[in-house]
Structures are given as C-alpha cells and as structure tokens.
Amino acid sequence: xxxxxxxxxxxxTVGKIIRFLVEFLSGFLGMIWGAMDAFLHGMAxxxxxxxxxxxxxxxxxxxxxxYSGVRALLRRSIFGGLILTFLxxxxxxxxxx
Numbered sequence: 158x159x160x161x162x163x164x165x166x167x168x169x170t171v172g173k174i175i176r177f178l179v180e181f182l183s184g185f186l187g188m189i190w191g192a193m194d195a196f197l198h199g200m201a202x203x204x205x206x207x208x209x210x211x212x213x214x215x216x217x218x219x220x221x222x223x224y225s226g227v228r229a230l231l232r233r234s235i236f237g238g239l240i241l242t243f244l245x246x247x248x249x250x251x252x253x254x
Contacts, residue, residue: 206252219248 201208206216226242 204252205254212252215248215252219245219252221245222248 197213198208201212204216206212222241222245224245226238226240226245228238229241230238232238
C-alpha cells in the first residue's frame with residue numbers, strides 16, 4: 158500500500174511538471190506570435206498594403222529585386238541594374254495603395 162502512495166505522488170508530480178511546461182511554452186509562444194502579428198500589421202499599415210501572405214511574398218520579391226538592382230549598379234552593370242531596379246519598383250508600387 159505504501160508503494161502505491163509513492164507512485165501516486167510521483168505521477169502527480171510528473172503530471173504537474175508537464176502541465177507547467179506546456180502552459181509556459183504555450184504562453185511564451187503565444188506572446189511571440191502576438192509580437193510578430195503586431196509587427197507585420199504595423200509594417201503593412203505603414204507601407205499601405207493589405208495584410209496577407211501574398212502581399213508579404215510580393216514585398217519580399219520586390220525588395221529582393223531592388224537589392225539585386227542596386228548590387229548590379231554597384232558592380233557597374235548599368236543595363237541589368239536599371240532593369241532589376243525598375244522591376245523591383247513596379248512590384249513595390251503594386252503593393253502600395
């Protein structure tokens with residue numbers, strides 16, 4: 158009978174530890190998700206674009222094109238740099254309302 162009491166106590170203790178870890182991680186990850194959500198909404202609001210995955214993918218593509226265009230211009234590739242920069246500006250202008 159005494160052994161059952163020890164295992165009952167051990168099971169409850171392990172259960173409490175697991176529950177604490179799950180609640181802690183849930184709260185922590187929820188806080189991080191809330192911060193990311195607020196950041197993305199704030200950035201989208203400042204840029205003037207819709208808040209959707211498609212908009213953020215286009216934003217990433219536009220910034221990548223602009224970056225590639227500036228790098229090409231710095232390498233003295235005028236024609237390629239102007240085309241990439243122009244394409245990046247077109248993509249970015251689609252996003253901004």
